[in-house]
Every structure is written in C-alpha cells, then in structure tokens.
Amino acid sequence: MFLPQLRLTAALITLTLAITSSAQTKPRARDLGVPFDGTPGANNAITDVKGVEVGHTTLISGEGKLQIGKGPVRTGVTAIHPRGKASNDAVFAAWFTLNGNGEMTGTTWVDDSGFLNGPVMITNTHSVGVVRDAVIAWKVKHGTPDMEGYWWSLPVVAETWDGYLNDINGFHVKPRRRLPRTRCRPHWTRGRGQCRRRYRHDLQRV
Amino acid sequence: MICNEFKGGIGTSSRVLDSKAGGYTLGVLVQCNYGSREQLRIAGVNVGREIPEHTVWQKDVGSIIVVLATDAPLIPTQLKRIAKKISLGLGRDGSYSGDGSGDIFIAFSTANPGAVGTRGLHQLTMLPNDSLDPIFLATVQSTEEAVVNAMVAAETMTGIDNHIVIALPHDRLREALKKHNRLAP
Numbered sequence: 001m002f003l004p005q006l007r008l009t010a011a012l013i014t015l016t017l018a019i020t021s022s023a024q025t026k027p028r029a030r031d032l033g034v035p036f037d038g039t040p041g042a043n044n045a046i047t048d049v050k051g052v053e054v055g056h057t058t059l060i061s062g063e064g065k066l067q068i069g070k071g072p073v074r075t076g077v078t079a080i081h082p083r084g085k086a087s088n089d090a091v092f093a094a095w096f097t098l099n100g101n102g103e104m105t106g107t108t109w110v111d112d113s114g115f116l117n118g119p120v121m122i123t124n125t126h127s128v129g130v131v132r133d134a135v136i137a138w139k140v141k142h143g144t145p146d147m148e149g150y151w152w153s154l155p156v157v158a159e160t161w162d163g164y165l166n167d168i169n170g171f172h173v174k175p176r177r178r179l180p181r182t183r184c185r186p187h188w189t190r191g192r193g194q195c196r197r198r199y200r201h202d203l204q205r206v
Numbered sequence: 207m208i209c210n211e212f213k214g215g216i217g218t219s220s221r222v223l224d225s226k227a228g229g230y231t232l233g234v235l236v237q238c239n240y241g242s243r244e245q246l247r248i249a250g251v252n253v254g255r256e257i258p259e260h261t262v263w264q265k266d267v268g269s270i271i272v273v274l275a276t277d278a279p280l281i282p283t284q285l286k287r288i289a290k291k292i293s294l295g296l297g298r299d300g301s302y303s304g305d306g307s308g309d310i311f312i313a314f315s316t317a318n319p320g321a322v323g324t325r326g327l328h329q330l331t332m333l334p335n336d337s338l339d340p341i342f343l344a345t346v347q348s349t350e351e352a353v354v355n356a357m358v359a360a361e362t363m364t365g366i367d368n369h370i371v372i373a374l375p376h377d378r379l380r381e382a383l384k385k386h387n388r389l390a391p
Contacts, residue, residue: 026358026359027358027376028355028358028359029248029351029354029355029358030351030390032358032376032379032380033380033383033389033390033391034248034249034351034354034379034383034390035249035383035388035389035390036219036249036347036350036351036354037347038221038343038344038347038348039221039222039224040219040220040221040222040351041220041221041222041231041233043220044218044219044220044351044355045218045219045220045233045235046218046219046220046233046234046235046273046274046275047218047233048220048222048231048233049220049231049232049233049275049276049277049316050231050277050316051277051316052233052275052316054218054235056216063364063368064367064368065366065367065368066366066367071366072365072366074363074365074366076215076216078216078235078237080235080273080275082275082314082316083316083319089319089320089322090321090322091314091315091316091318092280092281092282092285092314092315092317092318092321093282093285093312093313093314093315094282094283094285094286094288094289094312094313094314095286095289095310095311095312095313096286096289096290096292096293096310096311096312096313097308097309097310097311098292098293098296098303098309098310098311099303099304099305099307099308099309100308100310101269101305101306101307101308102269102271102307102308102309102310103308103310104271104310104312107312110312114281114282115282115321115322116312116314117322120273120312120314122216122237122271122273147324156312158237158271158310158312159269159271159308160207160237160239160240160268160269160270160271160308161239161268161269162207162208162239163366164208164262164365164366164369164371165207165208165363165364165365165366165369165371166365166366167366
C-alpha cells in the first residue's frame with residue numbers, strides 16, 4: 001500500500017512558512033511602489049492569522065519536448081492548515097464559486113456542516129485525486145477517529161490547470177517511496193497491502 | 207501557473223483591522239492561474255495594456271483558487287458572504303471571470319475552537335452582521351493584493367515544448383504606475 005509519503009509530504013508536514021520566508025528575500029508588490037489600500041499584518045501573508053500554517057512544495061524538473069510521464073515537470077502542492085497541522089479541531093467555513101469550471105472537493109459537507117475539518121490543499125487539475133487520498137492517509141496516520149471510532153475524512157482539495165508548462169498527464173505528484181511491508185498479526189487479514197481487522201471500528205487500533 | 211498571462215502561482219496578503227473594528231486579522235492565499243493580460247489592472251492602472259508583449263492566450267484562460275483565513279468570530283453564513291466578496295477583489299485586478307475559469311473560494315474563521323465537538327451545549331461568539339463591513343473591505347483589498355504578489359514573486363518559466371511564460375517585469379510595472387501617477391513614493 002502506498003502510504004502518504006508523497007512528494008507532497010513536505011507540503012503537508014512542514015512547519016516552514018515558506019511564503020513568508022520567501023517574502024523576506026524577494027520584493028513584494030508594495031516594495032515596488034504599488035499603492036494598495038489598508039494595513040497589512042506583520043508578514044502581509046495568510047499566516048498573519050494566528051494558528052494558520054502553510055506548506056508549499058514546487059516540483060520542477062526536466063526541460064524541452066513533452067514526454068508524457070517523464071516531463072518537463074512544472075507543478076506543485078500547497079497546504080493551508082487552519083489551526084496548524086497538529087490540530088484536529090475544525091473551523092467554521094464556507095465556500096463560493098464565482099465560475100464553476102474547476103474543482104474543490106469536500107464542499108458539500110462544508111455547506112451542510114458549516115465546518116472545515118483538516119487542511120485546504122491546492123494542486124494541479126489532474127492531481128486532485130492523489131492529494132485527496134494522501135490527506136486521508138495522513139489523517140489516519142496522525143489523527144484520531146470520530147466519537148464512534150470510525151475513520152472518515154472528506155478533504156478539501158482544489159486545483160488549477162498547469163498543462164501549458166507542465167506534463168500534467170504524467171501525474172508527477174505521486175508517492176515518493178513505498179514503505180516496508182508490514183507483517184500482519186496472526187488473526188488479522190491483509191487487504192490491499194494493509195493489515196486490518198474485519199471491522200472498521202477496529203482500525204483505530206491498527 | 208499563468209496569471210493574467212504572466213507567470214503566476216501562489217501569492218498572499220493580509221490586513222489588520224483597526225481597533226475600532228475589533229483589531230482582527232484577515233489573510234488571503236491565492237493560486238493564480240487565470241486572467242487575460244489585456245484586462246489586467248493593478249492599482250487601477252490598466253498595466254496589461256502597457257505590457258502587451260509575450261502574451262499566451264489573448265483571453266481569460268485558467269482558474270484561480272482563493273483561501274481566506276480570519277480570526278474574527280464569524281459563523282458560516284457570514285463566511286459565505288465573505289467568500290462572495292472575494293470576487294470583488296478579483297474584479298479590481300480586472301477579472302471578468304471567463305467561461306474557462308474555475309474561480310472557487312473558501313473562507314474560514316479560527317475563532318470558536320471546539321465548536322465541532324459532539325457533546326453538550328456550545329457557547330459561540332460571533333460578530334453582528336452590521337459590523338462586517340471592515341472585514342468585507344479587507345477581503346477585497348487582500349484578494350486584490352495577493353494576486354499581484356503572485357505575479358511579482360514569480361520568475362520567467364520555460365516548460366513543456368519550450369513554452370515560455372514571462373514574469374511580470376518589475377521595472378515595466380513601475381513605469382506604468384508612474385505614467386498614471388499611481389506609483390507610491
């Protein structure tokens with residue numbers, strides 16, 4: 001089984017506030033003399049909101065003619081953790097689509113519950129699925145099950161299309177390494193490479 | 207990512223409200239991959255027309271994702287209103303939200319920790335609706351600036367089949383603003 005040790009691991013796990021740190025070395029629009037209204041926070045960044053953590057990974061490799069599956073690769077993954085990556089607490093949230101020629105997963109439950117539980121992820125159009133799966137796997141590994149002991153997650157993953165520059169059909173946001181196979185305990189079964197008991201509510205003990 | 211036919215990607219900005227408005231912080235992060243050069247406005251100046259070279263599509267192609275965070279105590283109906291106002295920030299940058307664009311936004315509040323808990327009664331805090339205007343304004347301002355920051359931070363990129371997308375040239379941006387008396391001192 002591919003566990004969430006993806007190339008986007010850094011985006012999910014890093015505590016580095018990549019955006020604000022890069023902001024300190026590169027000019028921002030204000031530094032160039034663009035006259036914006038209003039007073040920005042200390043870093044003029046989303047991470048000025050206390051608790052918010054952002055991870056960001058850019059994947060760049062290869063050059064020249066497109067060879068699907070090989071590159072060139074020009075893509076990335078960004079994670080926004082509303083209360084930091086260590087928190088399991090949800091936030092009140094709402095979403096809006098001004099023009100719907102795109103995707104943000106998990107929004108039906110954001111609408112009905114009023115909550116966002118977990119990070120907001122952004123990647124390229126054709127990598128929404130792998131990122132969504134990775135968030136679930138990451139939460140299973142690092143989080144806790146619900147009050148009834150069930151694991152479930154409806155990640156919010158959004159996308160934009162980078163296929164003019166990137167080998168988007170090469171699916172380069174992908175597992176980086178396969179974890180060693182786990183030996184199952186005698187009375188457990190192996191399903192799709194994962195040791196598991198028969199009932200879902202036991203998964204919390206796996 | 208291609209933002210108003212310049213190299214784009216991630217950009218961010220924030221606003222702090224003054225103490226009379228509660229002193230709350232609001233931040234925006236965008237993944238900017240939308241927009242037509244010809245329509246691009248920065249600080250009210252039609253910068254896109256001042257820098258017409260090396261366009262990509264000659265129309266609005268692509269999408270933009272916007273994430274908004276605030277510590278202001280807001281409930282989901284209020285956050286929905288804020289998510290809608292993000293549109294106005296994009297409008298300031300010249301967007302007309304073209305057919306091919308996925309313009310999708312999400313807003314959240316970090317106030318009210320524990321509200322998702324499943325037991326007992328929850329005491330929530332929330333601002334009254336008639337005090338939301340400063341937050342609406344900060345939403346529009348932060349969104350407008352985050353898009354420009356995405357372009358300013360980007361570097362010219364050569365991708366598949368040697369497709370080139372140029373970065374917004376900083377000197378040309380300053381020239382255009384100066385020409386229209388919009389360059390800050």
